[in-house]
Amino acid sequence: MGNKIKINGLTFVPYLTRERIAEQVKRVAEEIRRDVGQSQPVFICVLKGAFVFAADLIREIGINDCTCSFVRYASYDGTSTTGKVRQLVGLTDDLAGRDVVIIEDIVDTGLTAVKMIDDIKAHNPRSVRFATLLHKPQSSRTGFEPDYICFSIPPKFILGYGLDLDGKGRNLHDIYVIEEEQDSAEG
Numbered sequence: 543m544g545n546k547i548k549i550n551g552l553t554f555v556p557y558l559t560r561e562r563i564a565e566q567v568k569r570v571a572e573e574i575r576r577d578v579g580q581s582q583p584v585f586i587c588v589l590k591g592a593f594v595f596a597a598d599l600i601r602e603i604g605i606n607d608c609t610c611s612f613v614r615y616a617s618y619d620g621t622s623t624t625g626k627v628r629q630l631v632g633l634t635d636d637l638a639g640r641d642v643v644i645i646e647d648i649v650d651t652g653l654t655a656v657k658m659i660d661d662i663k664a665h666n667p668r669s670v671r672f673a674t675l676l677h678k679p680q681s682s683r684t685g686f687e688p689d690y691i692c693f694s695i696p697p698k699f700i701l702g703y704g705l706d707l708d709g710k711g712r713n714l715h716d717i718y719v720i721e722e723e724q725d726s727a728e729g
């Protein structure tokens with residue numbers, strides 16, 4: 543585990559080591575394999591933040607007969623009545639009748655997750671499950687509960703292992719929390 547790091551003038555301290563992350567990724571991978579391992583699931587990685595978690599998780603799940611899509615939300619100006627519209631882009635697989643597992647980096651208010659599940663359900667999958675690396679239950683504005691969670695954490699700003707601050711920090715092996723706000727994570 544490294545030392546403190548500075549990004550955009552803010553100091554971050556080590557929080558979750560790569561070893562702890564790997565343990566939880568393995569646990570969640572086993573749960574997902576147990577639930578969808580008999581079908582031909584579609585894993586949907588939500589860009590950009592989930593790219594590192596998804597790469598590790600999908601390989602750890604180890605199902606041969608699966609496909610992967612990489613989606614993101616693109617914002618554009620709708621009509622004067624709809625205002626800004628967020629549209630899901632990048633879905634390459636036909637989801638009809640398939641078991642879908644959405645892979646996210648973090649659930650904060652839960653608003654993104656709820657919208658994502660709605661958008662995915664419109665493609666008529668057989669089932670939709672939601673896996674997240676991190677969950678901030680105290681920040682929830684939706685009551686949304688992910689099916690698979692590696693870590694539940696307090697509502698502090700964190701980065702590393704795919705998560706960023708203004709695009710920086712995604713490449714870090716470990717997860718860091720903003721200084722003076724360190725707390726313990728469950729999981």
Ligand code: IMP
Pocket residue numbers: 591647648649650651652653654655698699700701705706707
């Ligand atoms: P939600 O819709 O509020 O649940 O937002 C989830 C999104 O907020 C994530 O996909 C992240 O992009 C971002 N986010 C929330 N908390 C953090 C954090 O601590 N670090 C980095 N990004 C975060």
